[in-house]
Amino acid sequence: MENLLNLQNVTKIFGTESVRKREVTLAVDDVTFSISDERPSITAIAGESGSGKSTLSLLMMGQLPPSAGSVFYKGKNLAEMSREEKKALLREVQPIYQDPYAAYNPFYKIDHVLEMPIKNFHLASSKVGARVLIDESLKKVGLRPAETLGRYPHQLSGGQRQRLMIARALLCNPKVIMADEPVSMVDASLRATILSSLLVLNHDLGISIMYITHDLNTAYQISNNILIMYSGAIVEAGSVEKVIRTPKHPYTQLLVSSIPLPSKHKIWGGGETEEAQQSRQKSAGCRFAPRCPRVKDVCWNTKPQYYTPDEERAVACFLYQDSPIMESPDLAQTFRHVK
Amino acid sequence: MTIAKTKNKKASSFNTSLVIGITILSLIILVGLIGPLLVDKNMARVGAVKPNLPPSSENYFGTDSQGRDVFTTLVLAIPPTLRTGLIAGVISVTIGLVLGLMAGFFSGGADSIIRTFSDVLVAVPALAFMILVVARMEKPSIIAVAFVVGLLTWSGTARGIRSQVLSIRERSYAAVARANGETELEVLFREVMPNLLPLMMASFIGAVTAGIGIVMALEVLGLGNNVIPTLGMMIFWSQRFSAVLRGMYWWWTPPIVTIAGIFIGLFFLSQGLDRYINPNIPQNQKRKRISPAMSKKRTSEPATAKVKEAQGVLQVNNLQVVYETAAGTVKAVDDVSFTIQPGERMGLIGESGSGKTTMATALMRLSRPPAYIAGGEILLEGVDLLSISDQDIRKIRLKEIALMPQAAMNSLNPVIRVGPQLRDGFKAHFGNIDQKELDNHVNEILRKVGLRPEIVERYPHQLSGGMKQRVAMAVAISLKPKIIIADEPTSALDVVVQKQVMLTLSRLQQELNAAVLLIGHDMGLITQFADTIGVLYAGKLVERGTIEDVLENPYHPYARLLIDSLPSVEGKRDLIGIPGLPPELLNLPSGCAFHPRCPFAMEICHSDKPVLQSPSEGRQVACHLYEKYERLPSIPSIRVDHLLAPSEPIQEG
Numbered sequence: 008m009e010n011l012l013n014l015q016n017v018t019k020i021f022g023t024e025s026v027r028k029r030e031v032t033l034a035v036d037d038v039t040f041s042i043s044d045e046r047p048s049i050t051a052i053a054g055e056s057g058s059g060k061s062t063l064s065l066l067m068m069g070q071l072p073p074s075a076g077s078v079f080y081k082g083k084n085l086a087e088m089s090r091e092e093k094k095a096l097l098r099e100v101q102p103i104y105q106d107p108y109a110a111y112n113p114f115y116k117i118d119h120v121l122e123m124p125i126k127n128f129h130l131a132s133s134k135v136g137a138r139v140l141i142d143e144s145l146k147k148v149g150l151r152p153a154e155t156l157g158r159y160p161h162q163l164s165g166g167q168r169q170r171l172m173i174a175r176a177l178l179c180n181p182k183v184i185m186a187d188e189p190v191s192m193v194d195a196s197l198r199a200t201i202l203s204s205l206l207v208l209n210h211d212l213g214i215s216i217m218y219i220t221h222d223l224n225t226a227y228q229i230s231n232n233i234l235i236m237y238s239g240a241i242v243e244a245g246s247v248e249k250v251i252r253t254p255k256h257p258y259t260q261l262l263v264s265s266i267p268l269p270s271k272h273k274i275w276g277g278g279e280t281e282e283a284q285q286s287r288q289k290s291a292g293c294r295f296a297p298r299c300p301r302v303k304d305v306c307w308n309t310k311p312q313y314y315t316p317d318e319e320r321a322v323a324c325f326l327y328q329d330s331p332i333m334e335s336p337d338l339a340q341t342f343r344h345v346k
Numbered sequence: 347m348t349i350a351k352t353k354n355k356k357a358s359s360f361n362t363s364l365v366i367g368i369t370i371l372s373l374i375i376l377v378g379l380i381g382p383l384l385v386d387k388n389m390a391r392v393g394a395v396k397p398n399l400p401p402s403s404e405n406y407f408g409t410d411s412q413g414r415d416v417f418t419t420l421v422l423a424i425p426p427t428l429r430t431g432l433i434a435g436v437i438s439v440t441i442g443l444v445l446g447l448m449a450g451f452f453s454g455g456a457d458s459i460i461r462t463f464s465d466v467l468v469a470v471p472a473l474a475f476m477i478l479v480v481a482r483m484e485k486p487s488i489i490a491v492a493f494v495v496g497l498l499t500w501s502g503t504a505r506g507i508r509s510q511v512l513s514i515r516e517r518s519y520a521a522v523a524r525a526n527g528e529t530e531l532e533v534l535f536r537e538v539m540p541n542l543l544p545l546m547m548a549s550f551i552g553a554v555t556a557g558i559g560i561v562m563a564l565e566v567l568g569l570g571n572n573v574i575p576t577l578g579m580m581i582f583w584s585q586r587f588s589a590v591l592r593g594m595y596w597w598w599t600p601p602i603v604t605i606a607g608i609f610i611g612l613f614f615l616s617q618g619l620d621r622y623i624n625p626n627i628p629q630n631q632k633r634k635r636i637s638p639a640m641s642k643k644r645t646s647e648p649a650t651a652k653v654k655e656a657q658g659v660l661q662v663n664n665l666q667v668v669y670e671t672a673a674g675t676v677k678a679v680d681d682v683s684f685t686i687q688p689g690e691r692m693g694l695i696g697e698s699g700s701g702k703t704t705m706a707t708a709l710m711r712l713s714r715p716p717a718y719i720a721g722g723e724i725l726l727e728g729v730d731l732l733s734i735s736d737q738d739i740r741k742i743r744l745k746e747i748a749l750m751p752q753a754a755m756n757s758l759n760p761v762i763r764v765g766p767q768l769r770d771g772f773k774a775h776f777g778n779i780d781q782k783e784l785d786n787h788v789n790e791i792l793r794k795v796g797l798r799p800e801i802v803e804r805y806p807h808q809l810s811g812g813m814k815q816r817v818a819m820a821v822a823i824s825l826k827p828k829i830i831i832a833d834e835p836t837s838a839l840d841v842v843v844q845k846q847v848m849l850t851l852s853r854l855q856q857e858l859n860a861a862v863l864l865i866g867h868d869m870g871l872i873t874q875f876a877d878t879i880g881v882l883y884a885g886k887l888v889e890r891g892t893i894e895d896v897l898e899n900p901y902h903p904y905a906r907l908l909i910d911s912l913p914s915v916e917g918k919r920d921l922i923g924i925p926g927l928p929p930e931l932l933n934l935p936s937g938c939a940f941h942p943r944c945p946f947a948m949e950i951c952h953s954d955k956p957v958l959q960s961p962s963e964g965r966q967v968a969c970h971l972y973e974k975y976e977r978l979p980s981i982p983s984i985r986v987d988h989l990l991a992p993s994e995p996i997q998e999g
Binding site for chain 1: 517518519523524525526527528537540541697698840841842844845848849867868869870871873874894897907908911912913914915916919921922923924927928
């Protein structure tokens with residue numbers, strides 16, 4: 008099985024040196040997983056702000072070099088790619104950003120972002136050909152070319168702009184789309200349309216999607232599999248049905264139980280303690296130990312391995328140390344395969 | 347959102363400064379261009395005419411004491427003066443642009459060299475330096491002087507350009523351009539450069555002004571070229587031959603008026619450009635927070651407002667809040683009425699632009715221009731907050747009605763420790779109270795919001811987002827208000843911390859038995875906290891009822907579609923969105939504002955605004971359907987493929 012994207016023990020350290028001290032942030036901590044080429048799927052990377060999920064997406068696109076470990080695209084190490092290969096990577100792994108307002112240069116009409124990739128990646132040989140491509144990609148995300156082209160960004164709504172960004176990514180004929188919080192700045196009533204555009208891309212056009220988000224509701228709705236990140240490390244991985252419906256890692260459990268559900272029958276349980284957050288203890292073992300309600304002695308000094316308490320799931324937590332340890336380090340083996 | 351949009355569009359609205367600046371300057375430039383062709387140049391030579399003549403029909407501006415015709419000299423003096431400005435401006439902006447781009451693009455070594463160089467330049471006193479330069483010249487040349495001025499003044503431009511380049515390269519649209527295959531150099535020229543245009547224009551005007559000013563100053567000091575007439579030389583000659591003392595006003599007035607005209611023109615031009623580039627800078631805003639009609643109501647009533655008969659702790663009647671924009675008046679809150687009972691937790695849900703934050707500020711009577719309250723009543727236990735004096739409302743705020751704002755980091759003063767900020771509220775309301783008593787109070791409220799007392803010594807930046815929000819909560823509850831307006835208090839927080847903060851607010855609400863109005867866009871969050879809910883759409887309250895009832899059976903089609911569109915971890919289902927676009931407040935649809943998006947829209951919805959009515963006990967809805975039906979008929983299914991095929995029309999606004 009060929010892998011489209013493959014991360015092997017990827018680690019990213021950000022160092023900020025100041026006069027007084029050197030501060031080091033471990034943004035991504037030893038991440039290994041892959042995205043299959045054969046079955047395009049939607050994989051969510053979920054976590055709170057500062058968990059390293061956006062850094063991970065930059066590493067996967069080759070926009071940041073890893074501090075340790077390697078990222079492979081179609082079997083090629085990103086660090087050893089030639090110019091042409093890099094350009095192909097740039098085209099085939101397309102980002103969609105969070106802010107549909109900031110993504111447009113106010114100086115240009117929106118046509119600018121659609122014409123650029125055609126020109127730079129030589130996607131069409133004539134003006135007519137370019138126009139056909141643009142029209143096609145707009146229609147795929149539910150926008151009418153006549154009503155969209157020739158306008159300035161401020162003349163479109165947030166939802167339209169975000170769909171236009173999807174159309175832009177689509178033009179590049181990508182294999183993977185990295186969608187970093189694509190709906191968090193869009194109104195609730197327009198969210199569904201954008202998410203369904205992503206679904207169409209995945210189902211009908213066979214594009215793999217990485218959905219980077221803090222919102223487990225939408226992650227559950229559209230994704231097949233999910234990686235839960237905490238403080239740079241993936242603490243739980245597997246199919247969304249397993250990870251979100253029956254979370255095993257105490258952090259995932261905390262996340263899921265904190266979701267405000269729109270139902271009076273599912274009112275938040277648990278307490279309001281924030282004690283652990285106010286303490287600034289650090290753990291050399293599991294990063295979640297200082298906040299973990301079920302912390303054990305071993306957690307403070309040893310990093311947990313990935314255990315597989317059941318199918319389609321791996322969890323990095325000593326609570327499950329009686330379960331078998333994951334065979335190969337690639338978390339993708341826990342993923343549910345899409346038919 | 348809609349307002350900002352329209353403002354951009356209306357940038358073309360009449361710009362007086364720009365027109366004045368361009369008029370004055372083009373007049374002077376025109377004289378400078380055409381004048382020299384029409385006059386007899388010999389008249390400007392020394393001894394060409396009889397000296398010391400006052401203005402006459404032959405010598406329009408008279409003659410000077412050396413026998414030059416002043417009018418002719420003036421006409422001939424304008425082009426060289428303008429030329430110095432132009433040369434200085436072009437050189438300064440070109441150098442500034444090139445070096446600024448290089449510094450911003452290469453950063454690192456090139457950046458520090460350029461910055462060091464420009465720092466040194468800033469320290470050079472331009473005029474003094476120029477005096478030295480000119481003194482060394484055998485024959486001072488205006489062009490050489492302008493050139494040196496250009497060389498001296500580029501550093502500001504370079505710094506400005508550099509910081510703009512650095513900031514724009516980090517913007518999202520630069521990242522998009524990279525994803526579109528642009529190289530860094532292309533990003534610089536295609537994405538960054540066009541956005542530097544305003545800065546370059548401003549720098550250019552600045553350099554032109556400096557060029558003209560410095561050259562003129564040198565000339566007035568006698569360091570000019572005695573042969574070529576310029577405005578500066580004319581002033582120099584007139585003072586050298588004591589024109590003022592000799593009462594020869596016709597000699598010195600014309601050059602001074604012209605030079606003043608040039609500077610005034612440049613000033614208006616730069617002001618006008620600034621306004622054209624940043625149309626959102628407030629201009630001449632009327633300092634009113636309440637409409638004239640409302641202030642009349644306020645003054646006509648006695649100092650102590652009458653207590654009216656009112657239900658609940660807070661009764662809002664027909665509240666109207668409008669924004670005055672260049673494009674017209676926008677009703678952000680339109681005729682909204684509701685009542686909150688003591689101890690009630692009401693949620694107010696709406697999307698961006700629905701008027702929810704405008705409402706929150708209006709309820710505190712804190713609306714600021716361009717927003718003002720245009721009508722209605724806000725009855726807090728029967729006292730109309732809109733009719734009492736500024737002094738009285740200050741006493742009521744915090745003590746009776748408190749606000750827990752959206753972004754706590756912005757509501758806390760970053761340079762003051764937490765402790766003093768908490769004490770402020772007590773001090774303002776109780777005057778001088780005992781220090782120890784004050785500390786006890788502060789510790790008590792900190793404990794209540796789940797913070798440790800040590801926190802008083804910390805600055806806001808030393809707190810986590812959740813802790814800051816708790817401090818804001820501590821401020822809000824410090825005087826045990828009867829009602830707390832919580833405007834998206836957790837929108838900046840992660841989901842785990844959000845839950846903890848909301849649970850604390852929930853406990854405090856019970857302890858104080860205060861009513862809470864929780865404003866937000868997250869139906870889940872509001873459901874978790876509130877007992878009742880109000881749904882806002884385009885500034886109107888369209889539905890009101892208990893959370894259970896509204897979730898179970900939403901009456902208003904918008905509420906129904908909004909609830910159906912919520913993704914949930916409870917189970918996968920088809921993604922259903924609301925078709926169409928959010929309304930533009932400046933250009934609201936006729937009749938019911940929701941009708942263009944409504945699957946049940948009838949003819950009447952296009953023409954008549956529905957009023958809030960009560961189709962069943964404890965429920966209110968503003969929808970024409972309920973004049974016909976008791977409850978909402980089943981919704982025609984709107985499926986994903988439906989949504990994707992026909993796209994919504996784009997409204998021209």
